[in-house]
Amino acid sequence: MLPTDPAKRLSFQRYVSDGDLVIVYERHDNMKAIKVCESSVLQNRFGVFKHSDWIGKPFGSKVFSNKGGFVYLLAPTPELWTLVLSHRTQILYIADISFVIMYLEIVPGCLVLESGTGSGSLTTSLARAVAPSGHVYTFDFHEQRAASAREDFERTGLSSLVTVGVRDIQGEGFPNEFTGKADSVFLDLPQPWLAIPSVGKMLKQDGILCSFSPCIEQVQRSCETLRSNFTDIRTFEVLIRTYEVREVKMNRFQGNEGGSIESLPCKRRQRSNEEINGLENSSPPVVMARPSSEARGHTGYLTFARLKCVL
């Protein structure tokens, strides 16, 4: 997934090969991660796709099924991975993820602690941020979930950057071997205040903690605990509004026929078909945008705090 390995790095000479992870893109809301295996096939509503047809093609290729249907093969990125991974828990999405990476001031070489691992959505982005010389140590008390996360990091090629441990961080705190070594710590726990004293021990001077909680009561209690030896305690909510951008034909008002004022929005490609059908009395299309009607209204509160500096 990451360009750390020069042999696997995307270039004009890089083609899909046996064993590669590809993101099969049907539509922006329909994607799937698949490990290419020469003898295997992908079956979906568009027909049967042979993996062997994919091998040797560049990433980004349009590939066809036996029925002439097509999908795109994309190279995986942490953002795409977040959209395709299997949800074993509630996951973090792009807006929160990018904000966390920025606010935790993570740069290549950092040592980052995380708990819980969950489905590994954030972990993938953390790994990209610390690569190639840093490391993410992530902990989950759920043995099976930790094992599945480990398998995922193997698939995405991040296992050299991420270590998954099984540990109850709320109960036991982070392992002592990381005392004073962590640049940043991320908590996504039901009772984060229980882990905060341990985080204080793990962080380097001036290191930053982020705690993600969906409920304000959790935030309230965490902040009370944080006030004892953290400073710059700030809580944010970050959301994204997406826009649908369409081309719309504004038909001229035609008095004698009663006339339509505006045709329905249509996708650009459909428009070109219509043009062939000979709709000539319409004026050139205009690009229109409107916010998507449904959006994620709440994910969680992000609380950041910095370890107090002792002079």
Add this chain to the structure above:
Amino acid sequence: MAARVSHDPFGKTLKIGNKTYSLQPLIGCHFGSLFQVETGGNGPFLSPVIQESNQEEKGCKIDDPKDNRALVDNNTAQTLTGDEIDVMRREGATGNEIVEALIANSATFDKKTSFSQEKYRLKKQKKYAPRVLLRRPFARSICETYFKKYPTRIGFLRVDSLSLLLSMANITAHSDVLVVDMIGGLLTGAVAERMGGMGYVCNTYIGVNPYPIDIVRMFNFSDEICKRIVQSPLTELSACENEISLQHGPPEDSCNTVSLSNEKLASPTSDSVIVERIWIFKPHNGRPGYGCLDYCQRSPPTSVVFSSFCNLPPISSAACNMHAQFAAWENGNWIANAEPWLREYQVLPSRTHPHMQMSAFGGYILTGTRICSA
């Protein structure tokens, strides 16, 4: 209380209110150290504050019987006059002493609820005993400081928009990134920070003169990172088949030893393209976005993740045209136009609510992944 970002503390000064303070006392201190303004024999100076290990949370209760029924806004509550404060100052009273005097002379302080007492104290402390907190310069703090003080200089790029740009463009060590940075170098610096000196940040521009990237100086970058920041005109990038010659390094004074004349980059491929366009300020002066899209087309498929920031709503065409351009291009995929929204909260016992003021607009982000044209 945000102290202005300063390029280099050695021999520099900082202006707080109407007085100038030497930054000398800061040298040798840890990031995170707190300083307070004090006045000594040689005039005002910054002195380190020893932080009380555990400040006792005062018992603020929501069912505090006090309220504001007795408060009358007739400007007579404070009996200490401005002249008396000046006299105290001349006699060498510290800021904290003035704050205490103000509280003692306030007729209404005791009638206030403990919440508003705390608020009053903070307000006075900010005025009479300002504090300076040392923070390590990171893209986050630089962006936030500029957004607060000089938002126009960074094209109103809010920190959450910046973080989205960097994530969506898949910036990481060992990638090569083409940047059109018309916001003084914040974007270039933020990208370079994420790459940690591995891979190149190529700052491209339309026309003869590179866009200024002075903000890069504030990042405290090492030589290794500075060497990876290069500038090259878009025409040259487009003209080169196999090699890009990077004629210009960043401005001479930006870092210690950067001058990249005639250094060659192996291939003209880049992994990501980030474009920042400020149409509000440069309405017809070049359309870097379009040039870059053409350039994307010549890069290996899917390696290019395009991420763009603009200040005009999609409906008023900047982002929208870009979107249409992408669709027409037939090479874009997974195109999304998004507007981030960021709200900060005050979290205090029994007083949790969103901040009264928030930034109402953080820009629009357009992203896409290049796919094969075949």
